[in-house]
Amino acid sequence: MAELFLCVLAAIFAGYFALAGYDYGVGILLRRTARDDTERRMVLGALGPFFLGNEVWLVTGLGLFLAAFPMTEGSMLSALYPMAFPLIASIVVFTAAVQVRSRTSAARGLWDTLIVATGFINSFGWGAVFGAALQGFPVHFGPLPILTGAATTALFVLHGSVLLSLRTPIEVQERALRIAWRMGYAAVVLAAVAAAAAAVLSPVIAQPLAAAGGTIVLVAVLAAAIRLLRTGRLGWALVCTGAAAALPVVITGVALLPGPYVHADNAGMRSMVEAAAGPATLDFLAVAALPTLPLLLGVQAAT
């Protein structure tokens, strides 16, 4: 049962990055792709009615994490405190700034600046969190979080630019496409460098083969995205960049299996699955929470 929840959790977080990845990417690109207010509204409009729908997956994932793996959630989040709290703050500001900007014409310049800045912090921050987890706890400074942060930033910008080239009128689209072409290569290089650095620097990778396999898939998906962009099949390119945005969290998680280990007060270290919630809780979650996931997916996909 705990294994099932581990997979569900991975799927939810992957979904969050596949969707919110373009939000943050588009946020970073807000000023570069759009020259005036009308264009900026088009750019943010490309995020669609489900802008809030994307953050939903983060909130859902965290809730399920807390419920099914309370020990791991508590240990990881409090260990990651110095990174987690600026990241949460920035996600909140990003969400609010996009909302406020579309509801008032006052201080648009300020909101735009906030959107660009927090879009960048969110993209970089998530990558840095993966890097920090790969360095092992307690968190400490090192080159790895910076490299992984740069890699996710490139991935999200790529994802966002492909979304824009699919959903905006011609002038904006051209600028977005140009960025997408360049970002494609940057993302391949940065992802490869980050993976290589992790292989050398990380003392806690427990599944090197799976992690290497995941990285190869990531590079292959990026290569496919670049090809699809060249041939103008933008819809499929978006699918590929979405997969690329989702892969880092999956690769990091798989690399650390069966950890991350947590300290259980009386019984020493236990793996994530061993430290899962009790059977009655998991049953309750399986009945009350899991069936809603496909339903929600269906509603979101249908629109």
Place this chain on the structure above:
Amino acid sequence: MSALDLARLQFAVTAGIHWTFVLVTLGMVVWLVTLETRAALARNPVKRELLYRMTRFWGLLYVINYAIGIASGIVMEFQFGTNWSGLSHVAGSVFGAPIAVETMVAFAFESTFLALWIFGWQKLPRWVHLGLLWAIGASAFASAFLVLVANGFMHFPRGYHMTAHGQADLDSVSQLLSNPSTIIAFIHICGAALAAGGVVITVVSSFHLFRRTRDEDFFVRSFRSGFIMGFLGLSTAVGSGFPQLDFVKEIQPGKFDHPGMGAFLGNMIVIGFFGLVIMFFLSPVIIGKLPAKLWWSMPLFWLALPLPFIAAVLGWLAREIGRQPWAIYGVQRTSDAVSHVGVGTMWASFAVFTTMLVALLLTNWWLIGRHATRGPNREIFGITPIPAQRPRVHIGGSNG
């Protein structure tokens, strides 16, 4: 201040602010469901158009509050992991479940349904559109109930046993869900939310009546309904408050003996009790067109705006501070529940989150105030109303 004090202060501030958003959400959604249901059932096309117009105007107020408030909920959820990891170590397996189900069933559904509702005006069949609003309302109340399940467990833990590792394991889902501490607080909170929603509607309407804008019928009706809703809500809060007081004295003896506690509780009771008496004597004002005729007296009603919010925050302060020194009553002390985080980091996060949430709160009320004062005669949800006198041929949201 120690890291523990700061973590507590941070929780109090963030929860208090989150709660003011939630009060408006819960109160307004009841009003919206009433309006749109009546609109969908109305036979007279003029009246139906009026009711749809009212749904859109008050609906946008709801949407603004939800869209800005969503961020405050995210902060709440993160805090359990970052600041209170001891709590999740000991009781996460019992108490994380309702929170997870809240976010999945209620929060995720609500935002999805709300997006469909917003973009479904004039696109979806009338009954589907109405169904979405009912689903939004059900999700909001389910959401409130589920957090109170978690909170009720902290006040009156049952349905669990302690494992050898010193962790609480859930035995009985039904005992968890039927916790009397949860149920009685839920009823009381529904009353508080209706009172707050009613006051917001009354105050906004009285503003337009005072300015004698041309939508007299629109705001006389809103004023009357807001007043009735507020009165019902307040009666519920007061009526359930005294039994709740007895119950709490039983499960947490001595809770309100501390003078500080008495002050929180006392002021809430004063607001509730005198509010009810004053509303009772003022109630003839809702008869017929009186609110419009007595337009000059309307600023008096504005004074009521902060009261339900003050009462509701005071209630929480009494409930939560009164539980000290326990985080989970009789099971885990607050000092064991807090994470091992340095004072400096705690200060930083306290300062950042407080600034941010206060900014959100001010932005929210500024946007709501602007929307409310601009009134209903403008494009809302992509529909521009035709002046009130002439009946419309195409009815908003009903072309199905």
